[in-house]
Amino acid sequence: MKFIDTHSHLYLPEFDNDREEVIQRAKDADIEYIMLPNIDSSTLLSLKAITKSHSDFFLPMIGLHPTSVNENFADELKIVENELLKGKYYAVGEIGIDFYWDKTYAAEQEAALRTQLDLALQFNLPVAIHTRDSFDFIAKIMEDYRNKNLRGVFHCFTGDVKQAKFIIALGFKLGIGGVLTFKNSKLDEVLQHIDIQHIVLETDAPFLSPVPFRGKRNESSFMLKTAEKMATIYQLPLDEIAQKTTFNAKQLFGI
Numbered sequence: 001m002k003f004i005d006t007h008s009h010l011y012l013p014e015f016d017n018d019r020e021e022v023i024q025r026a027k028d029a030d031i032e033y034i035m036l037p038n039i040d041s042s043t044l045l046s047l048k049a050i051t052k053s054h055s056d057f058f059l060p061m062i063g064l065h066p067t068s069v070n071e072n073f074a075d076e077l078k079i080v081e082n083e084l085l086k087g088k089y090y091a092v093g094e095i096g097i098d099f100y101w102d103k104t105y106a107a108e109q110e111a112a113l114r115t116q117l118d119l120a121l122q123f124n125l126p127v128a129i130h131t132r133d134s135f136d137f138i139a140k141i142m143e144d145y146r147n148k149n150l151r152g153v154f155h156c157f158t159g160d161v162k163q164a165k166f167i168i169a170l171g172f173k174l175g176i177g178g179v180l181t182f183k184n185s186k187l188d189e190v191l192q193h194i195d196i197q198h199i200v201l202e203t204d205a206p207f208l209s210p211v212p213f214r215g216k217r218n219e220s221s222f223m224l225k226t227a228e229k230m231a232t233i234y235q236l237p238l239d240e241i242a243q244k245t246t247f248n249a250k251q252l253f254g255i
Helices: 019-028 041-053 073-086 106-122 135-143 161-169 187-191 220-234 238-253
Strands: 003-005 031-036 058-060 092-096 127-130 152-154 173-176 199-201
Touching (some): 019 220, 041 073, 199 238
Parallel strands (some): 152 173
16 A cells, blocks of 8 residues: 655755654655655755655655745746756646735736746646635636646645536646545535546645644645545545555656
């Protein structure tokens, strides 16, 4: 039984004091790989450092996170493009639109997203899309890419059945994490209408810990709680949840 955590920020300072222990706990919990979406140029060195130290375990992405988009976003995107030209990356991410924190740079966020979607097509890579308080806005953008063979995952999906089916129709996967275990998320009801072939598992560590760890720092070993909840929803044994979601992730990211 092997799992893939398709979205973790294990390179962040929250893990500086016990990163090796966190990695070992992940391996003990049958995590085969952890995928590392980037945030911006300030996180790139630490992402590359931990990837180098555990090259058989971490699979890096490169991208500019929407909350890091500001008036200098073009410089950041140059770094993303240069990394794609010279390095080995499994996806363009984490990219998207975030209207939860701030809408000051809405136009720049859209421009950054479109540029990075184009880069993904240019380099034939999937994307990891962040949609906090911005799903409808992103959906309109994605219509422009519907028939271009763009692929990827809508990270931290917490939407409704209609949104899920829109994502699937685009040829994308749903990234399901700890929110699935939250009492009032209603995500369990949504997944009853979604075939498991459209799902990959993730943590978004150090954020969004599943129950019973909610409020604590998240880590990849906690993903088992999400998988167990999924096993209940789909009425499948845990090892089959592992097999199916791992297959989906490997197929999507070319692992």
